[in-house]
Amino acid sequence: MSTSSRPASEQLDTLIERIGVVPLKDMLCELLQRSAASLNVERVGYWSLDSDGRVIRREMQFLLSSADFDGESVELGADSFPTYFAALHEGSSLIVAGDSMNDPRLREFHTSYFTPLGIGAMLDAPVHRHGRLFGVVCHEHVGGPREWTAQEVDFARYVAQWIALAVEIDERQRAEIALRESQARYRQVIEHSPTPTVVVDMETGLFADANESAVRFYGVDRTSLLSGGPADFSPEYQPDGRLSAESAREKIAQALGGETPYFDWVHRREDGREIPCSVHLARVPGEGARVIAAVTDRTEQLRTEETIRRALENERELNELRSRFTSIVSHEFRTPLGIIMSAVELLRNYFARLDEERRSELFEDIHSATRRMGALMEQVLVLGRADAGKLTFSPVPLDLEALCLKLTDESQSATVRRCPVEMSFENDLAGATGDEPLLRHIFSNLLSNAAKYSPSGSPVVFRVRRDGDAAEFVVKDRGIGIPVDDQPRMFEAFQRAGNVGEVPGSGLGLLITKRCVELHGGSIGFVSEPGEGTAFTVRLPVFG
Template structure:
């Protein structure tokens, strides 16, 4: 049976009405094209808006070529691509392709188009659904640029870097690695860090496996023979240590690769061996001299008194029996001040190691009497109150049934200070490496946009200088200048933070006109932000004289004012108030911008940390760190009152310097 003719007509009417509603109300840009004429016969509002038209009727009668540039991204003409797309759609029923669209306002936009053939009896129409892919294309281009920069950084890094696959095979090496391991490069395909016999024999397997389990691991230097595998002759030996950094997929937690940074300590090891040999030679000379001193009392007395090396003799009870002038000078005392006294009496209660001085002295004396000699470091108090570090070589001197002891002491205070300085330098180096890592991450993000703008403007001037009118040339030059200054400010912040962190920034308060300074800063911010937000400045209770470090105060107020403007909607007022209490200047800067999420406040003053709600607003995460440290140099305080979506108030209190 067939449905009644009326029912069929009703069904067709319902489908037509359904298609019309879907077509008109769809959020996707949709058009109908007559393939015989190549013109739009209908389009929905979303399509008109995508083309920059105010009314779909403006599109009727146009063709896809009319709303496209002359050439597409692949170099072919738009007319050629449009004909090909029409033919493929009619042949296969549908076709998908990318299209460079030109809006009514002249703006070019990349879109993805799905074309579908609609058959209406002996006539056909083509339905197109268009989606904007401009942002995804830009992201792809940025990603390619970022990957290129990482590749150059990796290859040109002065440190030897090797990247391992999860199974332990070598995946990638940089130029510094190839230079360091030049002898084994031909055999590198056979190397597996997790199974290499030489590394297993050296006992490094636990370190390596920890790295492949997701832990950052430092591997101590070992004498690495320049060979891979067994049965090959070594082509030299290098002392090499390394640090291994696992790279883990943040979503799945799976290990992607392990980055290994090598450190060649061969020269240092050779120097240590030379020093050790020198020390052994020195100890041998001391032992020989001691034997000579025992053979002749007269010669011993002469050498003992005139020796520049501190020598101290102990009786059978370990008390001082006699000291030579050099030893007495190390203590700042006369020789007579030592007689019958114990070494612990000249030291603080505890040694730098934390051990009690009397217990350590007893232990080393017992070791000397048992083994014949003992060498250790000892710290005593100088008569003027400061500590002096000594290297002590304690020797047993047989004397019939009793044993005496001789202590040869050397002032190593300067060496200890050098060691402490070295430790501090290494710690500063570690912090600097972390700062470098953060800096690279920040630079890759913050430099990309201004560099891209500078490059684009420079290319426009280079390619079209003669075609551009003077106003357009000035616009491009201003764009280059503006973005160059933006990068310069970024580098200035980084250098300033480095000086603050290293303690090289001095606090130098001077008399100054604070109100005049504040007003000049308001003008400066208004100029650099092109009047984005009006800044309302007020001041009350001005003292007759004020002192502050103008450099630091400028950094404090400029950063806070710039942040207030940057994170506020255009035209929104920023208020800046300066007043004086009986003890301090108080500065208050308020905005009605995006505010700071409560969860971000605890880490707001860490370098390179920014609020989670800043979106695409540019920034480095350094400004508030500089503000905090500059306020602390003044001995002041910094308070924040912020509500997300409502605004932020920073209050800075700078105490008056004591006269």
């Protein structure tokens, strides 16, 4: 790669502000072009997947040697390429083929595609939205076999994620535009359609006339309508708290005075249903104390406005989630990568001069940094499997006490025994059934957090007891605690407490924990006091 010293996320960060601003096609072109140049790959194309997942269609392809795009549409079907489609739908993994001619997943392409074009290696990154595969970014290396590096694979994965984000925002914007256009069309139809219209005689306080639309609108026959007035077809009070009769007299007086008041109103039909409306009043020329009222039903308008409001709220949430994801993941990868690069440079340039103790320290730094990156990637992958519905609950009989001791020991090793764990078991825990991988995610996260956010040497309590058909687990620390304002959001993605300072973390652990608890049919909650510590309580129905 031409920018091998920079993380993949950093190379693409400059595109974030352009997503949703430039047209989607232009953004896709730029992403493909950047990917081809960064990875030095001759052919990089984006293929979209049809709704039933049986056909992929090439939307565009960039050719590095000619610096041009091939817009010819090409389709591949699952019937002709079953092995490749099976590989595409297998989880969220990339298809990394250093030797495409000998990769069994790609054997269907050997004669018809690879040989004529001289393709020797492939790197295909699936594009997912809401846990569903809907496209793939294909990197086709022309020449002999090629060993794809981990950073190149990471870059391809980021390109696929950026394409998914661009498509998501583009569709949201299209939906928002469609809603606005729908609202405009609706208003135009109302203006040019027969509008419920009534004439009010202020001397009698009754309706003096009404059109057929008004008769249908109020839900009564003409005789009944003309036997009443505005107060008879309105609730006692309007939403602003004023009496309907009082407010109606005020608006009618304005119209008789030469004004044309336009205001919101709530009418009540004969069946008791209340209808939000807009009312436009004007004095009837030459008719004495009479006003004409054009009534517009606002039910659909309000529904449309609510839909738009929700769409805008979803877009704001998406923007916030995108920003938090970029910030946290970039930081969490950049720091350990810096440690690794620094340690490698020292070992490469001064290996002979370093004593054995210093070498061991540097190797341990590399090991710790890679373990930290691996833990973050594992969290992202687990969350991805959960969102895709691929994180399943498979209970088996287990020795609950032995498992808890094992998880505690593993957590102690992972945290270099930063905090001692005080274990206790109450009642008979025999006969439990559960999903060990889910339990591992739950308690590894809770024990790790307890040690991470507590002073070194501070004890952590891990208590397990049977309560009927359920087991209750309590993990309690004496650490920094969680600020009250942050507590309602602690189970959201990328959410971290405001008092964590420089303590590393992705903000995914508690979300993963909650998902695993829910898959297990249980519940999780916590109590926390800033500066005093936090106690998490998990209840799981593992007996009976």
